[in-house]
Amino acid sequence: MRKEAKTEAIAELHEKFSRARVAVLTECVGLEGQEVTELRRRLRGVKAELKVVKNTLAVLAAEGTPMSIAKEHFKGPLSLAIGYDDPALPAKILRDFIAQEKRDKKMRVTLGMVEGILFDAARMKAVADLPSRNVLLSLLLARMQSPIVGLVGTMNGILSNFVGVLMAIKDKPKEESMSGATAEKLSKEDFIKMIEGMTVLELDDYVKALQERFGVTAAAPVAAGGGGGAAAAAPAEEKTSFDVVLTNAGEKKIQVIKVVREVTNLGLKEAKDLVEGAPKPVKTSVTKEEADTIKKKLEEQGAKIDIK
Incomplete structure (x- = not known):
């Protein structure tokens, strides 16, 4: 890498590290290209991103940022999930992504930085379990x-x-x-x-x-304004991933198959089997934005879709 390009790369990474509210360090070996693309899509939906970084550049970029506490851990095949908003949401997405399809053989969390504090892998799992x-x-x-x-x-x-x-x-x-x-x-x-x-x-x-x-519990907070008010249920945890389910292919099966192939990268036979076997999930654990986009494309071809 030329000196100018190296300087630009360090400056760009330094800016991201400076804004980071959470950064999860992972060892990532063997993920397929479409799996990496899927993870990046999910992270974008919660104002986060996945960066594959060179360790030497990451160490230099970390100076003067919250990530400086982690720079001695920049070793090996390193991928960083950097979040700029709610720290719990990127951690949840990584937890769910790794748990699916035996990806724990390809990717594992080593540690993380949450709002200026260094956490080991076990504590990052606890962060993922936090409400939003x-x-x-x-x-x-x-x-x-x-x-x-x-x-x-x-x-x-x-x-x-x-x-x-x-x-x-x-x-x-x-x-x-x-x-x-x-x-x-x-x-x-x-x-x-x-x-x-x-x-x-x-x-x-x-x-x-x-x-x-x-002695207040989440299940029974009393409404302000006096005794005897009805108890309110605890707020539900904010959902970050959704499943797109094809419930009925409609009459334009060929067009629906084309859309399924477009949004999933499935082969012709696999896409045809999926469409003809409805109800079946088209894509699982995607962001709300991606789920809505897929739903719109399929419904334009006459298919019926549920988002769960």
Whole structure:
């Protein structure tokens, strides 16, 4: 690689490392081209990407970025899944992708960086099991609604008490009384900014801590506004992968077979068998965007499609 090209490659990677909220290091040997393409599509759907990097360039690019803590691990055949938004979602996609079709023989997670913290493979699996950021926010609000509303009658009181709880949970032993916790009063805007600035890991910690401190459960958060309200169910985990199922090929089977071949790279015989054997999945574990695109193409040819 020429010096100019090397400099550009390092600068590009440095910019990506600087923006990364999560980066999962994987050893990847033997994946087929279409499998790599499929993984990249899934990652794009959650504002992430797959990069195959040269270790020497990655070490240089990591300087001054959150990825600097991982640079000593840039060894061997390295692929990086870099995420720029919710850290849990790329981890989920990698977990599900590797679990399918015995890909654990071809790809494995070695470690990861999550919001500036280095995690080993076991802890990255735990990150993949986290709810998405939106779900955690919903759970956090659900935790707040029952006990704190019952304890405090005004918005300022709620904010003061909640911030005091966070401080007490974070800084004091569990045995200590809450009465000594102090917190300045916040405006609504300050409170929202405080929550907005929390990382996924912090949100998860606070959700669990509030549950333990106040005995609130995800299954039964009480609605704000008084006792006796109906319990609300816990928010469902945000779905990141979908299956496209051909339920009926319709009358234009030849055109449907052509579309199936286009979106799956199947051979003529395999695509024909799939279409004639409906209902059958056309493609599984794809992003919502890709699922909608495939559905539209097939429905234009008269086929009936379900997305699951």
